[in-house]
Every structure is written in structure tokens, then in C-alpha cells.
Amino acid sequence: TEAQDAPLLTELLEPLHPADIADLLEQVGSHDRRELLRLYGPEMDGEILTEIDESIREEVIEQLPAEVLAEAVRELDSDDVVDLIEDLEEPQQEAILEALDESDRAAVEQSLTWPEYSAGRLMQREVVTAPAHWTVGEAIDFLRAEEWLPDQFYHVVLVDPGHHPVGYVTLGKVLASKRDVALASITEDSFRTIWARQEEADVAYAFNQYHLISAPVVDDDDRLVGVITIDDAMNVLDEEHEEDILRLAGVGDESSISDSVAETVRQRLPWLMVNLLTAIIASGVIALFEGTIERLVALAVLMPIVASMGGNAGTQTLTVAVRALATKSLTESNVWRVIRREAVVGFANGAVFAAVMGAVAWVWFGAPELGVVIGVAMVINLFVAALAGIAVPLALERLGADPALASGTFVTTVTDVVGFFAFLGLAGLVLL
């Protein structure tokens, strides 16, 4: 019965990590989710809320009693509250802000003044600092006396009198050094600050590239305003990858396994519509050669092969280019070398498949000229595919757009149009 279900459920979920409880809520259907929340709602804590995917977060928050929600968010650090509320609708945001203490609310509202997806939104405001002239002993005494230390911190940040960060010391070094050692003498070379307005994707890149564990965040006047730790950066890196992979496939970049049918259709329809338009353009090219096909129907059989090979080769180049741009390994210094490489590779692959497919077409239809035509069309299309595969993402990047977005559609449109045109046009000239 109902009265027994709630304690039983609580007992079952008790040993689970909040992240696993959140996964459970994401994986069940929306009906079961409502039931779960009704029974487990009163036990819901802030950590579970922060772990819940954005796609169902609003739905879950709506179903929680106001006092449970207030209790849950009061336990959280300011950066987690920011992460929790930044995508919520106005009334839900208000409700959560009102549940916070005066000082926490001020901290959260302050964080929300930084641009979306900036380091300022990502950072936690609680930083452990020490005057740059302190010794290890002074730092230890301070830490022992302090009440409000953050759950996780890895460095003591040294600041000058103007509260500008000037270096940091790992906790390991503090622990391993004698009390009279000056903090300034055991700072790390890896020290670098992050500007609060920097994009979070660049922050994640810096953490990954330079093996940072934590980095102080500074405002426009170079004053310390917070700290970003590697787990936040890892999270961003994970989201950026997710976004790239979903965008390359033409799926809305917020799609999730827990989305409803309507939500999923809404995300995917626009991309399929774009694809329909480009497919119609490619068909228009075929229509130009209706007369040619009528006279030699083998062309209709073979033409998708030329287009398909071009599409695949273009996608290969495109994917490598998008990744190289994302990891900053495609730069001014090597862009021409990479373009040249892709062009040569496209030509070489084209030559290989021209020979293979030329032979296949000759044998299949007993017409050597048909083999020659499809071979030449293959070389042209794979060469163009390589150029389009690298040029399209580069152009999108220059225009300030995400190269992962829509690149695939542009490239396959080019390879379809060029493939059909080259193959059918050549056939019209040579064979008829």
C-alpha cells in the first residue's frame, strides 16, 4: 500500500549516489517519474536536483512541494544554485531565489550578471586565499580557525593587498613544508588566471591543455572573484563534445534520452526539412538529364553510387576538420598544409575508386565507356568532396558560427549536386 511504499522506496534509494538517483529519474517514463516524485519528493535533496538533466529539470521542480525545494537549494553552493536556475522560467527562478538566505541570494544574483556560458557563471565564489607574504604556519592556523571552507579546494590562492591573485600553492606543498617556509617560495609554475567573461568552452580547453586542477577567476580589474575547479571544466568538456556530436548528426543539441515524442519530433524536423530542400535541389540536377537517363537507364542505377561516395568522403574530411577546429589544432599556421593534404587525399581516393568502380560498371553493363564516365565522375566528386569538407567548416568558423552546425548538410548538398552533374553530364557528352 501507499503508506508502506514511501519508506520502502526511500530505503531502496538510500545507498545510491545522487547522480544515480538523477539517472533513474531520467530513465523512467514520465508517468513513473510522477509517481516516484510523489513518494520520494520529501526526501529529494539539492545534490540530486543539480544532477538532473536539463530536459526534465523543470518538470521535476514543478512537482516538488515548495518547502522541499527551499530546503534542497539552501544546502547548495552558489555555483550549483546558478547552474540549477539559469535555464528555468522566471517564476520558478523567483521561487528558488526567495528560498535562499539574503547573502546567498545576493551571491547568486551577482553570478547571474556574468554572460551565459562564461567563466563567471561556472566559478564558485568561495575561494581560499592568503596574503602573499604569509608563511605556511600562518596559512595552517588560518585554515584551522576558518569556519566556512569550501567542500573541495586544491590551492591556497595568494593575493596582493588589492585582492589581485599573484600565485597559488598546492595543499600538498603546504602540508609537506615546515611552518616557517614562505608561501611565496613554494608557488606553482602552472598558475594562470581566467577572465570571468571568457567562454566556458575556452576554460575547458585550458584545463585540458595545461592540466589545471583549479584556476582563479578575475574580473575586468583583475581582482579575484572566484575559482573554477577541474570537475566543472570536465563537465563543460563533456557537454561541448555532446553538442558537437549531436550537431554533426543534425539533431537538436539539447536532445536527451528522456525527451517526449513531441519534443523529439520538434528537434529533428527542422534538420530533416533542410535536408529535404537540399535533396530536392539535387533532384533538380537529375531532372536536367531526364532525356539522357531515358536513353540509358543504367545511369539511374549507377548515379547514387557517385553521390554516396562523395557524401561519405566529404563527411570524413568534415569530421576531422570540425574536431581539429574544436581542439584548436587547425590554425593559421597549418591551414594551407591541411587543405593541400585533403585535396591530395581526395584525388588519390578518387583515383582508387575510379579504377574499382570503372571496372565494376564495365563488367556489370558490358560497356567500357560507362566505366570511364563513372571513373572520371568519381575523381571529380571525391576531389570536390575533400575541398568542401574542409572549406565549409572553415567558412562557418570565420563567420562566427559553430562549424559542427549544418556543415554536413552543406557538404552533402555539394557532393550530391556535383556527383549527379559530373556523372550525368559526362554521360550525355560521351555516351549519347
Next chain:
Amino acid sequence: TEAQDAPLLTELLEPLHPADIADLLEQVGSHDRRELLRLYGPEMDGEILTEIDESIREEVIEQLPAEVLAEAVRELDSDDVVDLIEDLEEPQQEAILEALDESDRAAVEQSLTWPEYSAGRLMQREVVTAPAHWTVGEAIDFLRAEEWLPDQFYHVVLVDPGHHPVGYVTLGKVLASKRDVALASITEDSFRTIWARQEEADVAYAFNQYHLISAPVVDDDDRLVGVITIDDAMNVLDEEHEEDILRLAGVGDESSISDSVAETVRQRLPWLMVNLLTAIIASGVIALFEGTIERLVALAVLMPIVASMGGNAGTQTLTVAVRALATKSLTESNVWRVIRREAVVGFANGAVFAAVMGAVAWVWFGAPELGVVIGVAMVINLFVAALAGIAVPLALERLGADPALASGTFVTTVTDVVGFFAFLGLAGLVLL
């Protein structure tokens, strides 16, 4: 002149982070790289070597004088040496192992006994431990006396007399507690151990899911053998993503921007060859209907649209499924619900595009029956695309293969074959 170039280059590179110097070596052409190494080689340190991409690591190591290489690897931690040499050829491996001290060599050889891509290969062997009964004061005195502390560590791991890890304490807690506090009273709830034979992808997942910073690694007898830190896990996560995205595009998963033309052709040809075979199969389906096309050439114009829409819709579903499997959010508990959702979405999208494309075909060719045929074929193909998009990666996962690998080729083969068959078959039945 030559004599001036070397010091000038050293001065230019001096302020750069080793990771940036490695990027520079990756981004220049192979000729420039040889020149750079000739001039800068003697300054090369171990950190730069570990940052260099695998694709050029062998080439770089070959060009370094033996004594420079020996010097460089002697500075490194054992896990970095393992990472450096595990993919090298036998003779190069030998050369590096010989350069190490007796004890370091033993440590590296020991690590190499763990399976490839396991936690045992990823971990560093240097762990800071304390008997479980120690106080904060005893731990601090021990750390101050110890000579060999690792560069980066975040926890003191508590061990029992059998050297089994039983908990850990963050350095922050050690620093913030009085000397007489028992370490056992300030341990973290997040404590979990990792089995040395566990796959590194699962390790990365655990770090990301449970927000771990470091985790002790245990052998088959649950004894502590090393520790994995979050920066290693972040690296693995990054590589796993890279692999997924490249595999989905049918690009060799070790492809890199610094690969030569020959290397690039070698990686991409096999996938294009697979695609050629599947394209020929699809063409075979068209060939079955040559007679139909001959009598109504509009079919040749329209058929690529049906195939293309199916391919795109299938790729959308596929990508979402591959990501969901990688993030463990597609599980036994929700697999049927997700399959049902995809089927309904496929049907709904099919219905929308049936209406749109049916109308276009009617207007374009002035034949309402042609509109009906392409509409019905569209519904069939988008429905099948959805099912194939989820079934293929699930099947590959069940068979123990990577779902990202080859999924795309299977799915587009299905959508091409079904698309051509449905459209041309129906046309043959209805229109002629």
C-alpha cells in the same frame, strides 16, 4: 646562421607550456619538424614528449639523440613513461627502458603487465598513504619528513595493515583540522576504489558521474597498487569522445591533423570501400526496377530524395542511441520505451514529409498518383530508419563491439535499400 638559430629558437620557445610546444611540433609539416628537432632537440624535455600526439611520437623519438631521450624520460613519473612507451615499437621501448634507473624500470615493467586500456596502465604508482589509526598531526609530520611526494596529490589514502585502502581524507580537511583529530573521523563519503583491470573508459565514466578527484586502484587481492587522478580521467574522456566522433564518420580513430597523405589515405580507404560495397547493393535494388524507370523517368529523379531522407533520419536516431549507450543512459530499464519513442517519431516525421513531398511531386510532375507513391514510401522508409537507427547500435553493443563503429554504414545501407525498394516497387505496382 645555424649557430645563432638554436639559441634564438630556444629563447622563443622558452615561455611556452610543454603542451603548446608539442602542438607546434604537430602543426608544422614533417620537413619543418625535422629542422625544429635538429635545433631544439637538445632542449627537449620529458613533459613535451608526453604531450606529443601518438601520430608523430615515434617520428620525434627517432630523431632525438639517445642521451637527450634518456635525460628526458628520467624526469617523468612512472605513469607518464608507461603512456609514452606503450605504443612504441619494441626497439624504441627497449631504448627508453634502458635509460631508466633500476627501480623506475621495474615500476614501468610492472605497470605494463596490466592489460592495455586498463586502470592499471592509467594509474600512477606513487600514492600517499597513512595507517588508518593515525591522527592529523602524525600525517603532517610524515608528509614533512617524506622526500618522494608526488607532484600532484589530493587525498591521503588510509590503509589497513594488509595495505587495503579503507578510506581517504582530502588535504583540505587535513589542513583545516587540529593535530589531535583522528584521520578516520574526517574521511570522505565519496571514497570508492577502482579495480586495476577495469577498462579506462569505465574509469572516466565513474570520475565524471561521481565527481571524483582521485581514486585508489586495487589489485585482484584488493591491495592498493596506485592512484588515478582526475586529469588522467579527463584525458581518457576526451579520447573516448574523439574516438566516437571519428568512428561515427568512418574515419580511422587514430586520425590526426598531423598525419601524412599516405597515412590519411590508409585510414579512410577501408571505410570508403565498405561504403562502395553497400552503395553497389543499393544500386542492385535499383537495377531490379530498370524496366519501371525506363517507362517513367521521373522515378529516377525522385528516388534519391526518399533514400536521402531515410539516411538522415536514421543517422539522427543512431547518433542519439550511440551517445546514450556511451553515457550509460540507455539501459535495460528504458530500452523498450526508447525504441517505442523512436518508432513513433519515425512514423510522425514520415507522415509530415509524406505530405510535403507528396504535394511537391504532384505539382512538379503533375501526377497525383506519383505524390501518393512517394508519400507512402517516405513513411515506410522513415519508420524503418528509426528502427534501424536504434537496433543496429544496440545489436553491436550486445555483440561486444563499439556501437559507434560501422553503425552508420549499416543504417544507411538499410535506408537506401528500403527506400529504393519501397518507392520503385510501389511505383511499379500502382503507376504502370
